[in-house]
Amino acid sequence: MFAYYLDLAWRSLKRTPILAGLMVLAIALGIGASITMLTVLRNLSGNPLPGRSEVLFHPQVDPRPADLPGAKEEPPDDLTYLDAVNLYQLGIAPRRAVMSSNWLPVRKDAPDSPLAMFSDRATTADFFAMFGVPFVYGSAWSAQDDANHAQVVVLSRAMNQKLFGGENSVGKTLVIATKTFRVAGVVDDWNPQPHFYDLNGGAYGKGEQMYLPFFTWLDLPQDYGYGPMQCWGNDPNAGTHDPKAKQCTWAQFWVQLDTPAQVADYRAALNQYSAQQHQLGRYQRAPDVRLRGLLDWLDAKHVIPVTVRMQTWIAFGVLLICLVNTVGLMVAKFLRKSGEIGVRRALGASRRAVFTQCLVEAGVIGVAGGLLGLPLAWLGLWMVRQQPVSFAASAHFEPSMLGAALALAVLSALAAGVWPALRASSVAPALQVKSL
Amino acid sequence: MRILHQIRPILAALRSHKTAVMLLVLEIALTMAVLGNLVFIVYDTINRSHVSTGIAESQIGWLQNIGVVGQDNPVTGAENLAVLRAVPGVADAAYVSPPLVYAQRNPLFIDPSRKQPVAQVYEFQGSQGLVDTFGLHVIQGREPTLDELPVAATVTSDAVFPVLVTQALAAHLFPDGHALGKLIYDGGGNPMRIVGIVDHLRGEITGRVDDDYAVVTQLLLGAQNVGGGFTIRVHEATQLPQVLQAAAIALQKANPGHVQNAALTMAEARESYFRNALAAGRMLVAIMLILLVVTALGVSGLASFWVQQRRRQIGMRRALGATRRDILHYFQMENLLIVSGGVLLGTLFAYALNLFLMHRFELAHLPAHYLVVGALALWALGQLAVLGPALRAANVPPVVATRSV
Structure with a gap:
């Protein structure tokens, strides 16, 4: 029966090619627009580290004064110097990394070589293993290097290209902020999107150009800022040049916790730490900690750009309008077949059979609309990629969206077809046959 | 019919x-x-x-010249300004970053206890010559004279800075229209006395009313060595890209130990x-x-x-x-x-x-x-x-x- 309905649908559409074409085009345009924006949304909210995100957690504590007008309830995203050091030494997580960023003047270790500013991430040894950063040459520095404030550096592939022409530079030296550093390794292009471990500079965009040991970095001249330093109290500039200021947060901290038991233990340890600091009088507030997993953290930080969220809503508005349009055209189309339907009904077809036949026809329109919508979505994504926005590069067509586009198209067409089909199936046979 | x-x-x-x-x-x-x-x-x-930022955008460019701490650099801030002013085509130069580039909003208070902020404002703090370089229009009061400017090297934390505010901010802070001579306070810096009012200076253009809330402070830059953002204004807007390049080269030559980073015109800043x-x-x-x-x-x-x-x-x-x-x-x-x-x-x-x-x-x-x-x-x-x-x-x-x- 289904094959027969397909055949009927095909004939019916062929008979009114313009009307059929309009319906297909309307669905295709709606699908194209909404799949484009859905893909952008999906890529932007995607998992930056598939396979690792489940074991990565972001601890937060609340060192703020009790009386802080206009403060949010949520503890600060970043840690103060003291908390960063204390939690780093807490040592109960299998892996942990404390980090921050700024930019530093760098030149080759040769007389009169030109200086240039490079962005850096200062962090501790576990960073690379914990986040799965791939190495091209050499390896990460060791925990011993961290403890010894060793002057070693890990370069990005791009920076290695710029300074050493892309060769294996492990063991070579360069001058960073007047101090000589030895290259320990070169990492491959690695820039997870969203840039989850430090969202302060925007969630999308370029990665850092080099990595330095955190405690070595703190010894460098203090004139290049400390990432996203935020201070409470009334002084907006407090501590800009003093990372150890007690009222300023600027260090990001991540831990790896492999089992639910470890997560529970760590949460308890955070609470205990906060309570202890509260007792010491350093924390004025009662313990208030967070320990979010990576994906929960991204959710909580609303990393999707507002314009993208708005455009996704608008794209669905367009789909809705396309559907209303299709409903109108289908009503016209099915009513035009009233004579034919009257004959079928008179010959014994049930209302249900007529309804199914009309829905099959709607489904065929949906499939055709979906197939035409795919190249339109591809075109739409290409247009997004041409835009000079930070998230443009992540607007790529994904195979999984293929199925989604077809399913969405068929569902929309069926939804649009229900009412016209109901009306068509309630055609009174006698009236129609008489007028033939 | x-x-x-x-x-x-x-x-x-x-x-x-x-x-x-x-x-x-x-x-x-x-x-x-x-x-x-x-x-x-x-x-x-x-x-x-x-929407205009209120500065003479078509004639203005910005240079970033970053000092390297721990490296000797013989040139002083005042000398750097002189180097920039000597570049043919440059009308004026000041040590400051222009709107849209590094705009940051800070809370502003009108009581010295700094309990309740009355506005979020853009603070433009720079060297002598800032007002002329931006091409600001003082519509009430006056620009502080060179003698009145606090000397950056010797300034104490209780010195009162003479400042300019925008008309919109003056009207917001003092609706009775008597803003001149009043004291205002930012988060933690020196007390500031309003000596003049400029028509417009927008730190950013977001569409909010307080885009046009700005405070302009000038300090007298002397013998200290500063790196950072320098703003120049050229005589002829059409010459801006060439003059800006020439200024960047002159600044680099005068400061061999500095990193010459960005140089961009306000048109480029606006575009980005x-x-x-x-x-x-x-x-x-x-x-x-x-x-x-x-x-x-x-x-x-x-x-x-x-x-x-x-x-x-x-x-x-x-x-x-x-x-x-x-x-x-x-x-x-x-x-x-x-x-x-x-x-x-x-x-x-x-x-x-x-x-x-x-x-x-x-x-x-x-x-x-x-x-x-x-x-x-x-x-x-x-x-x-x-x-x-x-x-x-x-x-x-x-x-x-x-x-x-």
Whole structure:
């Protein structure tokens, strides 16, 4: 029966090619627009580290004064110097990394070589293993290097290209902020999107150009800022040049916790730490900690750009309008077949059979609309990629969206077809046959 | 008048197509709602990208010259300013970063205890020559003289800084109009006394009223060595890129131990500041085009269907003496009525959608004239879409009436 309905649908559409074409085009345009924006949304909210995100957690504590007008309830995203050091030494997580960023003047270790500013991430040894950063040459520095404030550096592939022409530079030296550093390794292009471990500079965009040991970095001249330093109290500039200021947060901290038991233990340890600091009088507030997993953290930080969220809503508005349009055209189309339907009904077809036949026809329109919508979505994504926005590069067509586009198209067409089909199936046979 | 007489039979005929008419009205209303809001968003963005910051943008460029701590550099800040001013084509130079580049808002207080901030303001702190370099217009009071400027090297934390504020900020802080001579306080710096008022200085252009809240502080730069952002103003706007390059080279030559980083004109700064918003606007324009096409297709599809369905009636009307023009007008009038219904309903929808967007995305209130424009666009679109089917209808020969369909 289904094959027969397909055949009927095909004939019916062929008979009114313009009307059929309009319906297909309307669905295709709606699908194209909404799949484009859905893909952008999906890529932007995607998992930056598939396979690792489940074991990565972001601890937060609340060192703020009790009386802080206009403060949010949520503890600060970043840690103060003291908390960063204390939690780093807490040592109960299998892996942990404390980090921050700024930019530093760098030149080759040769007389009169030109200086240039490079962005850096200062962090501790576990960073690379914990986040799965791939190495091209050499390896990460060791925990011993961290403890010894060793002057070693890990370069990005791009920076290695710029300074050493892309060769294996492990063991070579360069001058960073007047101090000589030895290259320990070169990492491959690695820039997870969203840039989850430090969202302060925007969630999308370029990665850092080099990595330095955190405690070595703190010894460098203090004139290049400390990432996203935020201070409470009334002084907006407090501590800009003093990372150890007690009222300023600027260090990001991540831990790896492999089992639910470890997560529970760590949460308890955070609470205990906060309570202890509260007792010491350093924390004025009662313990208030967070320990979010990576994906929960991204959710909580609303990393999707507002314009993208708005455009996704608008794209669905367009789909809705396309559907209303299709409903109108289908009503016209099915009513035009009233004579034919009257004959079928008179010959014994049930209302249900007529309804199914009309829905099959709607489904065929949906499939055709979906197939035409795919190249339109591809075109739409290409247009997004041409835009000079930070998230443009992540607007790529994904195979999984293929199925989604077809399913969405068929569902929309069926939804649009229900009412016209109901009306068509309630055609009174006698009236129609008489007028033939 | 003839056309008006036609309305009654058109309405009567539409009554027998209630479903299709309702759907068409609904589609036009939805299109109008989305279109009105999108046009508003896009137009607002474009308007915003043309709002002036209040400085002489076409003549202004910015250089970033970063000092390396721990490395000797013999040149002083005052000498660097002199180096920049000596570059041919440079009218003035100051140690400061211009609006849109490094704009940061700080809380402002009018009581020394700094309990309750009264505004968030952009603070422009720089060297002598800042006011002239930006090309600010002092409309009340005066610019502090060189003698009055606090000396950067020896300034103490209790010294009162003479500052300029924007007109908008003065009116906000002191609605009685007596801002001159009053003391204001930022988060933790020195107390500031308002000695003059400038017309406009916008740190950013977001569309908020407090974009134009700014405080300008000048310090006298002497023997200390500073790196950072220098702003220059050139005599001839057309010469800006060349002069800026020359200035960057001169500054680099004078400061061999510094890192010469960015050099950009205000036009470039503005371009990069609005890049995202304008790109989003372009995507919205694409969506608007899709909407218009879909709506036009829907209108013309249904009109074609109706013409087809009514071939016999049209033939009869022709046989009874109606001219082609009558038939053409009939369908055009019918379309006008339907679109008008859609526009009426669409006005409601547009306001509802605007409320939703205001609530979720902090969009401003939709001004009524966007709806008028939307209505005109839809009327025109409807007439355009119906023209083809209506012409086909007008060409139906009277003889059709005698045939059975």
